[in-house]
Amino acid sequence: METIYLDFRNHENGEKKDLTKAVEALQNGELVIMPTETVYGLGADGLQSKAVRKIFEAKGRKQDNPLILHVADRNMIDQVAVVTSQMEEKLIQAFMPGPLTIILQKKECVPDEVTAGNDTVGIRMPSDEIAHQLIQELGRPIAAPSANLSGKPSGTLMEDIDQGLKQKVAVLIDGGQSRIGLESTVVKVIDGIPTILRPGRVTLEEIQKVCGKGEIDSHIFQQIQKQDEKVESPGMKYRHYAPKTKCRMIYSQDPVWMVQGMKSEIQKANQEGKKILVLALSEDLEKYRTEKIEDILDMGKRENLEEVSNRIFTLLRKVDHYGADLVLIEGVRKEELGLAIMNRLIRACEYDYREIEKREE
Ligand code: TXA
Ligand code: MG
Helix, strand or coil: CCCEEEECCCCCCCCCCCCHHHHHHHHCCCCEEECCCCCCEEEEECCCHHHHHHHHHHHCCCCCCCCEEECCCHHHHHHHEECCCHHHHHHHHHHCCCCEEEEEEECCCCCHHHHCCCCEEEEECCCCHHHHHHHHHHCCCEECCECCCCCCCCCCCHHHCCHHHHCCCCEEEECCCCCCCCCCEEEEEECCEEEEEECCCCCHHHHHHHHCCCEECHHHHCCCCCCCCCCCCHHHHCCCCCCCCCEEEEECCCHHHHHHHHHHHHHHHHHCCCCEEEEECHHHHHHHCCCCCCEEEECCCCCCHHHHHHHHHHHHHHHHHHCCCEEEEECCCCCCHHHHHHHHHHHHCCCCEEECCCCCC
């Protein structure tokens, strides 16, 4: 298939783009890769079963892992889902458009392919201008997972997206670097409590402020042992964000302890003859100068979690180029945006994660 490339990397805010080719492709049941403010999406017309099936084939995605529908406005939510509580309404009013996906009761018109047979559907209203315009011009919701092969880090830059995946789509819409660089927060109201199934840019603290309550699902930092275990979000079950190279995370609330823990891991690995790559916070880079490592990559500043969240997928994608045997990664505090960062990194490490307790003074 001849893939059409639309270049909007330097587009002006507010200017209308010519998305005709992408709209036509979607109408014809083809796939497109489109920018959103979180990560790139692999999109299809969300109401055409056959088109939606192509997404699963292209990504190698498990059939039981549902997709989210991207809508342009509040009306479009009502076309495909039912808002059943004040709490859901509050979340929609406060965080949409933006990096939030809400799980709602689905309506009849939503194909089973989208929801993997569930009676709920994930709804997201992107704030990204190109995504918004595309959905609006199509006049129907767009089903889109992150534009990566299943299990791999999500794409935040068109160049980073798998070549094989690009060949399976009709149109590539390049909007430059994704602004947020981390997938949306997935939330579901369970027994009246907004429950985070996947942490993201919209934080637990922000949700609690708006709703008066909020929780995180216990599976966020816990490996699911049995593939048939019942979980709220099927995406939790699968290997995700993982580079080919083995990764391990070391974390302590105390930065000094964290560096010490990292150093003892480095030395142990050196003795085993392993080549080590380190991912460290900006403040700590210098501290590893004396260690024998292949290279060290800058994760961003400890207190600038936005910067860290913006870099992690790019870094995870890079690590396989170093031919290392082990990647050692520093952690950040599991609060606010740090919760989402730790969720992605710990999964990239396939739960190989050591927390060093701060010693009591
Ligand atoms: O930021 C994002 O959300 C990006 C951009 C492209 O919008 N999309 C994205 O989609 O990350 P995906 O498919 O990679 O992740 C969606 C997550 C999966 O973990 C899936 O299991 C969960 O949402 N999900 C979807 N529908 C669900 C449902 N009905 N109930 C529970 N979880 C659901
Ligand atoms: Mg994904």
